[in-house]
Amino acid sequence: MPGSPGTPVGTPEGNPLIAFFVRRLLQAVIVILIVTMITFALLRAIPGNVAIAILGPTAYRNPATIAQFDAQYGFNKPWFDQYFLWLGHLAQGNLGYSWKLNQSVASLLGNHLPKTIILVGISTVIALIVAIPIGVWQAVRRNKAADYTFTALSFLFYAAPTFFVGTVLIMIFADQLHLFGAEGPQGGLVSDFTDWKDLTLPVVTLALVTFALFSRYMRSAVLDNITEDYVRTARAKGASERRVLIRHVLRNSLIPIATLVGLNIPLIVSGALITESVFNYPGMGYLFFQAAQQQDYPTLLGVLIVVAIATVIGSLLADIAYAVLDPRVRYVSS
Amino acid sequence: MPPSSPEPFAPGMNTPLAPGLDSIVPDEFEPDDAAPGTLPSGKSRSMFVRGLEVFVENKLAIVGVVILVLMVLFCYLGPFLYHTDQIHTNLAIENQAPGSGHPLGTDSNGYDVLGRLMVAGRVSLEVGLAAAVLATVLGTLWGAIAGYLGGAVDAVMMRLVDAMLAIPTLFLALVVVSMFPATELELIIVIALTSWLTTSRLIRGEALSLRVRDYVQAMKVMGGGGTRAVLRHIAPNAIGTIIVSATFQVADAILLVVALSYLGLGVQPPKTDWGGMLSNGVQYTYDGYWWLIYPAGIAIVLVVIAINFIGDALRDSFEVRLQRR
Numbered sequence: 257m258p259g260s261p262g263t264p265v266g267t268p269e270g271n272p273l274i275a276f277f278v279r280r281l282l283q284a285v286i287v288i289l290i291v292t293m294i295t296f297a298l299l300r301a302i303p304g305n306v307a308i309a310i311l312g313p314t315a316y317r318n319p320a321t322i323a324q325f326d327a328q329y330g331f332n333k334p335w336f337d338q339y340f341l342w343l344g345h346l347a348q349g350n351l352g353y354s355w356k357l358n359q360s361v362a363s364l365l366g367n368h369l370p371k372t373i374i375l376v377g378i379s380t381v382i383a384l385i386v387a388i389p390i391g392v393w394q395a396v397r398r399n400k401a402a403d404y405t406f407t408a409l410s411f412l413f414y415a416a417p418t419f420f421v422g423t424v425l426i427m428i429f430a431d432q433l434h435l436f437g438a439e440g441p442q443g444g445l446v447s448d449f450t451d452w453k454d455l456t457l458p459v460v461t462l463a464l465v466t467f468a469l470f471s472r473y474m475r476s477a478v479l480d481n482i483t484e485d486y487v488r489t490a491r492a493k494g495a496s497e498r499r500v501l502i503r504h505v506l507r508n509s510l511i512p513i514a515t516l517v518g519l520n521i522p523l524i525v526s527g528a529l530i531t532e533s534v535f536n537y538p539g540m541g542y543l544f545f546q547a548a549q550q551q552d553y554p555t556l557l558g559v560l561i562v563v564a565i566a567t568v569i570g571s572l573l574a575d576i577a578y579a580v581l582d583p584r585v586r587y588v589s590s
Numbered sequence: 591m592p593p594s595s596p597e598p599f600a601p602g603m604n605t606p607l608a609p610g611l612d613s614i615v616p617d618e619f620e621p622d623d624a625a626p627g628t629l630p631s632g633k634s635r636s637m638f639v640r641g642l643e644v645f646v647e648n649k650l651a652i653v654g655v656v657i658l659v660l661m662v663l664f665c666y667l668g669p670f671l672y673h674t675d676q677i678h679t680n681l682a683i684e685n686q687a688p689g690s691g692h693p694l695g696t697d698s699n700g701y702d703v704l705g706r707l708m709v710a711g712r713v714s715l716e717v718g719l720a721a722a723v724l725a726t727v728l729g730t731l732w733g734a735i736a737g738y739l740g741g742a743v744d745a746v747m748m749r750l751v752d753a754m755l756a757i758p759t760l761f762l763a764l765v766v767v768s769m770f771p772a773t774e775l776e777l778i779i780v781i782a783l784t785s786w787l788t789t790s791r792l793i794r795g796e797a798l799s800l801r802v803r804d805y806v807q808a809m810k811v812m813g814g815g816g817t818r819a820v821l822r823h824i825a826p827n828a829i830g831t832i833i834v835s836a837t838f839q840v841a842d843a844i845l846l847v848v849a850l851s852y853l854g855l856g857v858q859p860p861k862t863d864w865g866g867m868l869s870n871g872v873q874y875t876y877d878g879y880w881w882l883i884y885p886a887g888i889a890i891v892l893v894v895i896a897i898n899f900i901g902d903a904l905r906d907s908f909e910v911r912l913q914r915r
Contacts, residue, residue: 283749290753302769415894417845417865419852420887423872427883431876438875522758529760530849534872544761545853548768556765560757567756 276579284572291564292346295557296339302553309553312355351562352554354547361558364543367444369562372539374448375440375455376528379462380517387467388513391474392506395482398475406471413468418527422461422534429457440537458535465527466520473516477509484508511582518574521567641907648906654899657892665711674705677860685874688881695881697870706867707885713863715893717777718844724782725843726836729789734824736790737797738816748794751787759784760849767855777856781843789835796828830908837901841894848890864890 302309307322315321326332330341351361394403413421430438437454441447448455481487482505490500517524529541536542540559547555645651680700688695694703736747754762762784770776797820800806806823825832848865850856857863862870864886871882 283752286749287752287756290749291756294753294757298765298769411895411898412891415841415845415898416887416891417848417852417868419849419865419872420868420883420890423868423875423883424887426875427878427880431878522755526758526760526849529758530852533853544764548764548853548855551768553769556768560761560765563758563761564753564756567758571756 273579277576280572280575284568287568288565291561291568292343293339295561295564296342298560299342299553299557300335300338309551310352310355346561351558354552354555354558356547356550356552357555361555364555365540365559365562368538368540368543370445371448371537372525372528372532372541374445375458375462375531375537375539376524378455379459380466380524382459383463383466383470384513384517386463387470388474388510391471392478392501392509394471394475395478396501398479403475407475410468410471413464414472416465418461418465418530419534421464422457422531425457425461426534438535440532440535442536442538458531458537461534462524462527462531466524469520469523470513470516473513474509477512478505481505481508512578514577514581515574518571518577521570522563525563525567645903645907648903650899651903654896654903657896658900661711661889661893661896662715665708665715668708669705672705672708674702676701676705676709685877685879685882687879694885695879697867697882698874703867703881703885706862707864707889710862710864710867710886711889713774713857713861714844714848714865714890717774717781717847717857717863718840720778721781721785721843721847722836722839724778725786725839726789726832728782729786729835730793730825730828730832731820732786733790733793733795734797734820734828735816737794738801738820738824740798740801744794748791751790754784755787759846763846763850764853764855767850772850772856772858774857774861777847777850781846785839785842785846789832789839792831792835793825793828796831797824800824800827834901834905834908837897837904841897841901844890844894844897 299306305322307325308315311321311325315325330338333341349362351365353360354364357364390406394406397403426438429435435453436456437451438457439454440458441451441454443451487500487504490504491497495503525541528539529545531537532539532542533545540563543555544559546552547559680696683692683696683700684698686692686696688703692702692704694707696702697706732747732751736744763780766780766784767777772780801819801824806819809819809823847856848863848868851863851865852869854869857866859866867886868883871879871886874882
């Protein structure tokens with residue numbers, strides 16, 4: 257999540273919005289380049305012979321394969337040559353080849369990534385739909401019983417490890433009540449919708465964890481806005497409390513939600529990894545977790561770089577959305 | 591991370607305050623003989639007392655401290671009062687329900703769950719605390735140096751932080767522990783190396799505003815170097831931010847280590863932590879062996895909530911100090 261938004265200042269010459277976009281885009285490109293360097297450093301840090309770690313132990317029997325690998329990836333050359341070769345492969349969409357799963361990492365991601373997008377997308381939307389009204393309600397009835405109850409709940413779901421929440425849900429709703437499945441839908445994308453009973457618990461688990469994040473934010477955002485001058489003005493002009501809340505406070509509190517979601521992508525994706533592991537849901541997180549257990553380095557590093565790039569792009573889009581949505585914000589280069 | 595993450599849109603964090611405006615208050619002057627980190631004497635002690643008063647008035651903070659103290663006593667003194675064998679497996683008494691002799695039952699290796707909760711808790715607390723301290727030191731130095739030097743060095747250092755923040759901590763930690771099978775020490779280092787980033791950003795913000803203060807300028811005129819500025823002036827004056835962020839770091843580190851252990855890549859048997867206990871217990875979810883799941887899970891939740899209560903209260907206390915500046 258690169259850079260906090262620049263310092264909001266008065267309008268300078270030219271279009272500050274476009275200047276901000278360009279600056280922010282450049283920053284994102286630099287950050288992605290550094291991410292590739294970190295990933296490359298991790299590749300070099302693999303203990304033992306990298307060729308054998310990547311090609312699999314059977315490569316021992318075939319020195320020709322190792323020699324070919326070393327030549328292809330430049331492992332017989334200085335490290336910076338290796339890096340640029342590797343970067344070139346990456347730019348062509350070559351994320352590596354998993355010898356454990358006998359499939360290219362790109363095609364593995366093609367199978368697993370959409371499942372994760374469904375899980376993360378649905379649960380984030382549900383979390384927002386539930387958290388926004390509750391956060392507003394808490395702020396309006398602050399320091400009353402309802403506020404304390406939901407504050408306690410959000411603390412609870414923030415503190416509870418995702419795997420504990422998932423396991424408890426399985427014990428109650430799958431094992432005891434037989435309402436929903438204990439294992440996520442195993443088939444392709446279509447199964448996510450035909451087997452919605454199996455998708456319910458993973459979605460609820462992830463939604464509960466992100467709910468805690470969003471409702472706490474909404475509560476404090478509404479509390480901040482409610483004391484602003486424009487609220488007093490609206491009230492003075494005779495606007496009903498309901499109108500003040502919805503037309504003024506809520507609208508202003510919602511603007512940064514895009515940024516909030518963008519900044520928390522790493523956290524949500526981590527939550528998805530655990531959720532997928534608990535429910536054996538064959539998404540990208542589960543793929544990554546299994547790769548970590550089996551020391552499947554090509555898959556690990558391939559997924560790592562895709563997740564990181566997605567995070568950078570996500571926070572870039574969030575920052576841009578924030579700048580576009582909030583006319584008060586004007587960015588200049590510092 | 592949520593409560594500890596800075597408000598992404600908070601203004602003013604990066605705006606250096608005008609020199610001279612803030613340094614007129616006497617408590618800003620650090621006596622030269624004071625060691626870094628110690629509280630300055632004189633008027634600022636009353637600031638400390640005021641902060642303490644705010645902390646004590648906060649009921650949730652007291653609840654947090656009480657829970658944490660009880661947990662520490664439970665884990666460290668418990669085994670002296672409640673003797674169990676946590677070394678030898680005993681399959682004759684595996685997976686027994688809570689009852690006489692075993693208040694919380696036994697697990698699949700025949701270990702007493704209550705006793706196991708104590709030994710496992712030590713590992714979770716120790717790894718969490720050590721990793722948080724290490725991450726805080728690293729993040730403080732990184733942020734203070736970047737903020738103090740500014741310019742190109744700052745830009746390079748902070749872009750590295752941005753890039754590392756783009757990689758979810760859990761993913762990065764999993765890659766590293768899959769390469770190097772984790773001992774406790776390695777877990778501490780891995781967690782620290784992946785979680786110092788937020789701290790460094792917060793401290794950089796403080797350093798940017800502190801470095802233009804008169805007393806730092808005066809020190810430079812007198813020939814003081816950058817190391818001195820960072821260690822004697824910037825870090826001690828950002829102590830509030832450092833302590834608050836370190837507190838939340840402990841909670842995050844505990845959550846990370848239990849997650850790694852749950853995934854089977856954290857603390858390795860025969861040692862275990864609360865995450866490892868849960869990981870062992872979930873194999874019996876469908877047998878209804880609830881005593882393998884709830885005790886460890888609830889222990890984690892209690893400790894993390896307690897630390898968050900304390901962190902929130904500390905933040906309020908230090909804000910009182912800031913308001914008086």
